[in-house]
Amino acid sequence: MMDQLFEDRADAGRRLARELRKMNLRDPVILALPGGGVSVAAAIARALRAPLDLLLVPKIGAPGQPALAVNADAEGVQPLLEACNEGLRPGGVLPDDMHSDLPLCLEEMERRRRLFLQGRPSPPVAGRTAVLVDDGIASGATVRAALLSLRARLPERTVLAVPVAPAAQVARLRAKVDALVCLLTPEPFVAVAAYYRHFSQTTDKQVEALLAAQARRTGASARANS
Numbered sequence: 001m002m003d004q005l006f007e008d009r010a011d012a013g014r015r016l017a018r019e020l021r022k023m024n025l026r027d028p029v030i031l032a033l034p035g036g037g038v039s040v041a042a043a044i045a046r047a048l049r050a051p052l053d054l055l056l057v058p059k060i061g062a063p064g065q066p067a068l069a070v071n072a073d074a075e076g077v078q079p080l081l082e083a084c085n086e087g088l089r090p091g092g093v094l095p096d097d098m099h100s101d102l103p104l105c106l107e108e109m110e111r112r113r114r115l116f117l118q119g120r121p122s123p124p125v126a127g128r129t130a131v132l133v134d135d136g137i138a139s140g141a142t143v144r145a146a147l148l149s150l151r152a153r154l155p156e157r158t159v160l161a162v163p164v165a166p167a168a169q170v171a172r173l174r175a176k177v178d179a180l181v182c183l184l185t186p187e188p189f190v191a192v193a194a195y196y197r198h199f200s201q202t203t204d205k206q207v208e209a210l211l212a213a214q215a216r217r218t219g220a221s222a223r224a225n226s
Contacts, residue, residue: 004184004186004195005195005196005197006163006164006195006196006197007196007197007198008039008196008197008198008199009036009039009040009043009135009196009199009202010039010040010042010043011043012040012043012135012163012164012183012196013039013040013041013042013043013044013047013133013163014043014047015163015183016040016043016044016133016161016162016163016181016183017043017044017046017047017048018047019161019181019183020044020047020048020131020159020161020181021047021048023159023179023181025048025129025131025157025159026128026129026156026157027127027128027129027156028048028050028128028129028130028131028159029050029051029053029123029124029125029128029129029130029131029155030044030045030048030050030051030052030053030131030133031053031054031055031125031130031131031132031133031146031150032052032053032054032055032133032134033054033055033057033132033133033134033142033143033146034054034056034112034116034202034207035201035202035203035204035206035207036134036135036136036199036201036202037133037134037135038052038054038202038206038207038210038211039135039202039206039210040133040134040135040163041131041133042210042211042213042214044131044133044161045214045218046214046217049217049218050131050218051123051214051215051218052210052211052214052215052218053122053123053211054112054113054116054117054207054211055132055146055149055150056109056112056113057142057145057146057149112204115204115208116204116207116208116211117211118208118212120211120215123218125150125153125154125155126153126154126155127154127155127156128155128156129155129156129157129158129159130150130153130155130157130158130159131159131160131161132146132147132150132158132159132160132161132177133161133162134162135162135163135192135196136162136163136164136165136192136195137162137164137165137166137169137170137173137182137192138165138166138169138189138191138192139169140165140169140172140173143160143162143173144173144176147160147173147176147177157178157179158177158178158179159177159178159179159180159181160173160176160177160179160180160181160182161180161181161182162181162182162183163182163183163184163195164182164183164184164185164186164192164195165182165184165185165189166185166186166187166189167185167187167189170182170185
């Protein structure tokens with residue numbers, strides 16, 4: 001039986017890649033939720049020889065609880081808000097509270113995209129198999145916002161791939177994608193970090209390096225096949 005702990009995010013990505021390769025995905029593009037999701041996604045992109053990009057979803061905290069992610073703003077033609085209802089009610093968060101933070105979120109998204117991609121264009125998503133990757137799911141608000149944004153980019157298929165998530169969230173999200181791969185659905189669910197032996201914070205420099213390395217690989221592969 002699979003070890004119930006991942007060594008680190010790269011190990012989780014390699015395990016997910018083994019499952020994804022069985023699906024014979026057509027023309028995949030891997031989209032990571034930064035920061036920790038990039039390490040997982042980079043291992044998948046390398047195994048599938050697929051381009052790697054970001055899907056940026058800054059989190060907005062509840063009033064008085066800045067660390068509580070109750071909604072998220074996903075990049076797209078129109079900014080999107082996705083609220084985690086379980087967090088909304090007790091926190092008393094109103095729509096006006098959410099939207100007041102949008103300008104800062106959009107500014108932060110643009111800053112991070114410039115930093116991470118260093119001027120490289122994003123690979124096209126329309127008509128391809130888009131594989132959305134994170135290092136785990138807790139409330140699901142960030143992933144739901146990301147999926148809304150991704151849908152607007154018109155992929156042929158959408159696949160969600162995560163190492164670990166609560167069974168209830170997996171059930172909710174399965175209806176929103178064409179396929180879902182989740183390796184662990186522990187009950188009771190503790191926290192994403194509890195299922196990794198090593199879960200240190202992924203730095204901006206690491207994200208930049210992982211994206212640049214995969215861009216070089218896919219660029220070299222494209223030149224070799226041309």
